[in-house]
Amino acid sequence: QTLKIEDTPNPQKSYTLVDWQGGYKSLTQEFDYWIDDIEGQIPPELQGTLFRNGPGLLDINGQPIHHPFDGDGMISRISFVNGRAHFRNRFVRTEGYLAEQQAGKILYRGVFGTQKPGGWLANIFDFKMKNIANTNVIYWGDKLLALWEAAEPHSLDPHTLETLGKENFHGVLSSGEAFGAHPRFDPSCNQDGGAPCLVNFSIKPGLSTTITIFELNPDGEVVRKQTHSIPGFCFIHDFVITPNYCIFWQNPVTFNPIPFALGIRGAGECIKFQQNQPTRIIVIPRHPGETKVRTLETQSGFVFHHANAFEAGEEIIIDSICYASFPEVEPESDFREVNFATLPPGQLWRFHLHLETGKVRQQMIDSRCCEFPSINPQLVGRKYQYLYLGAAHGETGNAPLQALVKIDLDSGARQLWSAAPHGFTGEPIFVPRTDAKQEDDGWVLVLVYDATHHRSDLVILDARDFNQGAIARLHLKHHIPYGLHGNFTPK
Numbered sequence: 001q002t003l004k005i006e007d008t009p010n011p012q013k014s015y016t017l018v019d020w021q022g023g024y025k026s027l028t029q030e031f032d033y034w035i036d037d038i039e040g041q042i043p044p045e046l047q048g049t050l051f052r053n054g055p056g057l058l059d060i061n062g063q064p065i066h067h068p069f070d071g072d073g074m075i076s077r078i079s080f081v082n083g084r085a086h087f088r089n090r091f092v093r094t095e096g097y098l099a100e101q102q103a104g105k106i107l108y109r110g111v112f113g114t115q116k117p118g119g120w121l122a123n124i125f126d127f128k129m130k131n132i133a134n135t136n137v138i139y140w141g142d143k144l145l146a147l148w149e150a151a152e153p154h155s156l157d158p159h160t161l162e163t164l165g166k167e168n169f170h171g172v173l174s175s176g177e178a179f180g181a182h183p184r185f186d187p188s189c190n191q192d193g194g195a196p197c198l199v200n201f202s203i204k205p206g207l208s209t210t211i212t213i214f215e216l217n218p219d220g221e222v223v224r225k226q227t228h229s230i231p232g233f234c235f236i237h238d239f240v241i242t243p244n245y246c247i248f249w250q251n252p253v254t255f256n257p258i259p260f261a262l263g264i265r266g267a268g269e270c271i272k273f274q275q276n277q278p279t280r281i282i283v284i285p286r287h288p289g290e291t292k293v294r295t296l297e298t299q300s301g302f303v304f305h306h307a308n309a310f311e312a313g314e315e316i317i318i319d320s321i322c323y324a325s326f327p328e329v330e331p332e333s334d335f336r337e338v339n340f341a342t343l344p345p346g347q348l349w350r351f352h353l354h355l356e357t358g359k360v361r362q363q364m365i366d367s368r369c370c371e372f373p374s375i376n377p378q379l380v381g382r383k384y385q386y387l388y389l390g391a392a393h394g395e396t397g398n399a400p401l402q403a404l405v406k407i408d409l410d411s412g413a414r415q416l417w418s419a420a421p422h423g424f425t426g427e428p429i430f431v432p433r434t435d436a437k438q439e440d441d442g443w444v445l446v447l448v449y450d451a452t453h454h455r456s457d458l459v460i461l462d463a464r465d466f467n468q469g470a471i472a473r474l475h476l477k478h479h480i481p482y483g484l485h486g487n488f489t490p491k
């Protein structure tokens, strides 16, 4: 346990910017080894594989990219076998990755502002998108899929991480068609006699937006697909499900395509937050027979990620990470020089939607800066008690994630595990123990960037008790750039 902050230069701060910046250096090498530098002990009952995705490259042969979300997807795979752990990482061999590595320079514009060298003249009217496969990685229907929300998935060998090609689900996706990066795993689908099912969506932007919902059976086949047209532009990164509904947050934003077309800004930099516009909440029934789409309204704000949702009588309850505004990306800025204190923190809120009256109530559950919610996978769409989050070390203000927090949503109790001052956390993943009887009986796995050694650790916590500290710290031989999402499979 490392809660001491005495050795940081500024006692008000639990981190230094220089330490934090180390986690945004590229990792160019691909590794394959048994992890042998371990503090504590890997629980032998923890068996399976953790897959993680995120930007592995923050530059192309020395040419910096403009935003981490534009970085090429790199998959890390940590498999746990009889108390030992094996590490492997591979870049997804996307068309763009291969072409740029061969050319040794940036050949594509990125959604979040990366431009080809040569100024606007080199970028004007180039609408080509590089599918960077960097946001999430899922194991479903015996396939390992790297996801990026604006194009189709890449299929990978789950053992070697070799890129096999793009996945179109037997022709369900047309070439270039999007498949979102935030699928939800319904542990027991009403329509499939209680079998598990994977629910995902995609967004086709425009003056009005098409939302497509896909439901896949355990064999990885699309068994249900529905599309809806929603008035206005949408930037929807995540959604939530319940047994009967899919729920989408239409954040109050507008899109001005002109600077993008003229080669001055990335598409994501043309999104403008509308402080005086309400958020629209779109509730779409999952059952093919029911077609009534409801739109509810609540106050302005921006949501990337939701924790969970469940039905409670007349209401749907949704827990989400909300920002007071969308963190707009500035074309001239360097993301490494960010002043955290000037940006709004993500904070945990609970929303109550009343479907009949259309009323929405909300309350802040925790004001601590947080991101990357994770729950027991058996309770997706169901009433749940425990939520795990990446969190700032301090209770107030915006800061990088250095801790994990466990929240008991029934009692309000909280537990904090912190890696400050030199450690930086990412998304926690809750792994249930086989035959667990309690919701929090299992482990929380998290990659922590350790600036002191410029390397990452895979940290294992007992989910029932963060206060006992890490039960194991697996020191990797290198760092892993701050990542986005991943999943654990018992296989």
Ligand code: 3ON
Pocket (backbone or CB within 6 Å): 069, 070, 111, 134, 135, 148, 149, 150, 203, 204, 205, 234, 235, 236, 237, 267, 268, 304, 305, 371, 401, 426, 482, 483, 484
């Ligand atoms: O909305 C339209 C449709 C669409 C799919 C237009 C569009 C071009 C903006 C678009 C594309 C969206 C894309 C490609 C989004 C990609 C998002 C991404 C790669 C990551 C998002 C991450 C979110 C968060 C909150 C990350 C937090 C990170 C930290 C706290 C750092 O450790």
Ligand code: FE
Pocket (backbone or CB within 6 Å): 182, 237, 238, 304, 305, 484, 485
């Ligand atoms: Fe996400």
